[in-house]
Amino acid sequence: MATPPVPVRPGPWMFFMADEAALVEAAVDRLIPPDDRGPGGKDAGCAVFIDRQLAGPYGRGDGLYMKPPFMRGAATQGYQMPDPPAARYRTGLRALADYVKVKFPGSSFPELPAGDQDKVLAGLESGSIALKDVSGPQFFALLLQNTQEGFFSDPVYGGNRDMVGWKLVGFPGTRYDYRDWVERHNEPYPLPPVSIMGRSDWTVRE
């Protein structure tokens, strides 16, 4: 039977090692940078979201078909390797950290200036940077997908903190009933977003 999602709680990392977490926090803040429209990926909790996802069923690849044969297929045949998302992060982050160590001696990814971080990420995306034993474009695509999931999914999962992702794009969340608004054409919808957990201003403060 279906069950409600269990709200993510703040606290120590559940999947990432400290250096991995620092790398991911730096990366999500370049994928979605803070600006005058609002917080970036880090303050929105995208790294926390990814951490909790990787520590759970998603990270384990629950539900996916994970049995042999593992053969390289055509691009249209999708990801065909045996490692679930958690393992892909572990190897991908290590390979990325190793690349940075060689390319920028004395610095780790979080210590690089934003411009250099962007260059590294763009190189991963395009495939112009070769990581050891990891496909850069595939790892980048996974990281970008999960970062945007964290920014725009319900805050119950640990990202989209204070619904900043929804506020950015004007999404009212789980408002549920728009019957009075269907035919109010070309008018901005006036109500602020609501999450599965409600809104912070509806909650008793301790």
Next chain:
Amino acid sequence: MARKLPPKDAVIIGLGWTGSILAYELTKAGFDVVAIERGPWRDTASDFPPAYAQDELRYAIRLDLFLRPEQDTLTFRNNTGQTALPMRNFVSFLPGNGVGGAGVHWNGQTWRFLPTDFRLRSHLEERYGKNFLPNDMTIQDWPLSYDDLEPCFDRFEKLCGTSGKAGNIRGQKQAGGNPFEGWRSSEYPTPPLKQPYGPTLFAEAARKTGHNPFPQPASNLSEAYVNPLGMKLGQCTYCGFCERFGCGNYSKASPQTCILPALLRFPNFTARTESEVTRINLDSAGKRATGVTFVDTSNEEWEQPANVVLVCAYALFNVRLMLLSGIGKPYDAEAGEGVVGRNYAYQTTSSVSVILKDKILNPFIATGANGMMIDDYNGDNFDHSGLGFVGGGYMGAGQTNGRPIATRPIPAGTPLWGARWKKATA
């Protein structure tokens, strides 16, 4: 060795739309019926309550309600020169699973076939000549006509409470409906849904250019409705969580909202969930089905004998079961022989995204099937002489959601991340 269960009059493989409709008819007629469903039991109140059903990540991205490849997947290749590999996750199509099947998570778009679809080869040869279709085109007529099926379309729409506007009632054209549709014996059970701004703009433009816009037939209901089985459906709230989701508002037609509560009142109906049929058993001559073999969650194998076996597991899985059971002649694409698996086609729709910079569209105000459509370019509704193709499709503007993980329209050429992406997506 499979353990044998007491025989039934009928066994139904799969308890989705077709399974539940047939189960209701047979059970009501007094037959002893069992339905065997590979997925879990699901009902509205406990499985998709509005309290937490509007969860894009869980349902639309992680695909909570669908078949899990871990349980059952397919291998595929794009052509015979490739090696078929397993689909490790589902992307291009999403098989249903569990009671209600794909009827739980569909959008409710409830089109009828065009009359010419039933006799397409004859129709095209009559209109364009015997030599119009190339020899390698496998188009053929159905043994049924639109007129044969009209009462069934009508009955299904009344079961669902479909919202729409008729364009042709017994040959009389109706203003505001689809002028190209086949005749209907009655108006839609409920009036059309309200239309958001985007579809309204499309309809205005279509009208101005001489086309015939009409509201898309929708089994997300425009008003409360009681169907012929006494099932009560509620008015759709345009919540924007329809396709890939179960409806917690009893507004989307599904086996759960339209049939199952009535079916379950019959003592001569049984459903076995989380049990997967692996084979249809045949008599010694291989000519008659005698029942099915299925496996339960503890890997126990059971045999269910029955006088009638109904294969209701969706075209793809029906074909696979028939092939695994040695029924019929498998389709051979090289030789063009055999019928089991021949002409399998998946629904394909294509789309273009339009960004209207000076308009406020509120795309999150949506149902799975709202939208304004034109049928002027569907089927053979226009002259194909000299065009080099047959067929067509409906066109229209309908937005089923504004859910932000998957729906992030940005102008072509915008980077997919970083400062410029954020500015464009905001």
